[in-house]
Amino acid sequence: MSDGTIDDAATAFAPPMLGEPYLLTPGPLTTAAAVKQAMLRDWGSWDGDFRALTAELRRRLLALIDDRDGAFDCVPMQGSGTACVEAMLGTLVPREGKVLVLANGAYGLRAAQILRYLGRAHTLIDKGDYLPPRGEEVAAALDADPAITHVLVIHCETSSGILNPVQEISEAVYARGRKLLVDSMSAFGAVPADVNALRYEALVSSANKCIEGVPGFGFVIARKSELEAAQRNCHSLSLDLHDQWKVMEKTGQWRFTPPTHVVAAFIEALHLHEAEGGVAGRGARYANNRNVLVAGMRAAGFETLLAERWLSPIIVTFFCPADPNFSFPRFYDLMKAKGFLIYPGKLTAVESFRVGCIGHFDAHVMRAVVEAACRSLEEMGVASAAPAPHVLGERARLVA
Known part of the structure; x- marks a missing residue:
């Protein structure tokens, strides 16, 4: 997948209201100020x-x-x-x-x-x-x-x-x-x-x-x-x-x-x-969010749960790092302190976490998410974001 399927300058989004984090979840999610004001x-x-x-x-x-x-x-x-x-x-x-x-x-x-x-x-x-x-x-x-x-x-x-x-x-x-x-x-x-x-x-x-x-x-x-x-x-x-x-x-x-x-x-x-272009416009922004997120997280050493062909534009699941210094509750708190709420995993066999691509934000925010994840690992003393080799081996066996 490649970055840049949407012109970022044309899809600039205002940040959430003062003190609000970005909700990187499959809903509830970050909403536009006009949606809040309608209530x-x-x-x-x-x-x-x-x-x-x-x-x-x-x-x-x-x-x-x-x-x-x-x-x-x-x-x-x-x-x-x-x-x-x-x-x-x-x-x-x-x-x-x-x-x-x-x-x-x-x-x-x-x-x-x-x-x-x-x-x-x-x-x-x-x-x-x-x-x-x-x-x-x-x-x-x-x-x-x-x-x-x-x-x-x-x-x-x-x-x-x-x-x-x-x-x-x-x-x-x-x-x-x-x-x-x-x-x-x-x-x-x-x-x-x-x-x-x-x-x-x-x-x-x-x-x-x-x-x-x-x-x-x-x-x-x-x-x-x-x-x-x-x-x-x-x-x-x-x-x-x-x-x-x-x-x-x-x-x-x-x-x-x-x-x-x-x-x-x-x-x-x-x-x-x-106004965004209906289903096609909304889907294109979400797909671009995913592309930027996945490319950045993989460059940082994280690995996606899914093979490329099954990745949705809605939410991406990442394996937790195998490094003994990694703790998801601590990682969650550090990400929250930087303005991002992520989701714990819901898998049956391996430790994971999820990052949503949907909500009122664009690729600029996803780049900030990747930066926040890298900084959080540094603060935890995590040397590598890679999952355990047996986890990748099990995925390879199952999807073969």
Whole structure:
């Protein structure tokens, strides 16, 4: 990968407000001042002005998938991203359905956990930390089990940073007459999800990811036919996607108290997203952030968990240095003191940490991150950022 795919001068970003660190996480993340300022007004949740905000939110999100035929609708839901994943699964998967969950990290495994709580039949392909599920594996699993009705894939698995090959998975699913559900929590808005190029029944994401809003709600973009067929499927009153949709269609209102300030902030974030060039523009900046980060960290001796082809523009996982003087809690504190919040690893087998590439910043910030990481190692007395040789050997064995 090369630096400079975007003109840095053209994408200069103001630093966070005084005293705020950069959030180098997969969300919540660093937001623009205009997004924060949009939360300074109070809104009446039943008022026409707020209903107009909700309608604009739904319309703008549908535009991001290029729904030319009007086959889809957007249903925002209060709560965390996980709550919205549960709403999608609990509403759109019939109680007699069965889900093939494709996992290669914490979020696929969490989806399987949700299905256990829901009492929905499911099976799992677990690829571990290093590799994505592939189309041929999905095809074989579907051929072996006719009871499977739905497949769930994580668009970008942020516990490792893998961008999964959703297109080939979709082709395998629909060639066998099944339905695809996409957890695009950390990808939507920066990675294309055009329904004219990628087939799926529903996609779920959140306000505080690549659109660069703040936490408080998520949304499910689903085929209207799937929403219509989902009446009385849901296990939960508050997470009933079908009921939320019907009420919004009839009244323009949320069924229960909406996160009014968060919605207002999200509308501003959508305006900024459009001004940047939409999905293509946002994705290009994030990819450039990743390129600068990875090149700098590798030059400093760090090594990425993933092989080059699977690195996403969302977040990058690095092996922890093998040097006995390295301690992640100490490294975290030193990075925080320099103005950067990073993420601990979520891997099952090796020590790692993660650096997000998404949020309201550009490559200038990523260069400062690399410099801060190098200075932090010096302060810790770490002579080398390299991981243990057996860690690299295990990765080479698994990806061969």
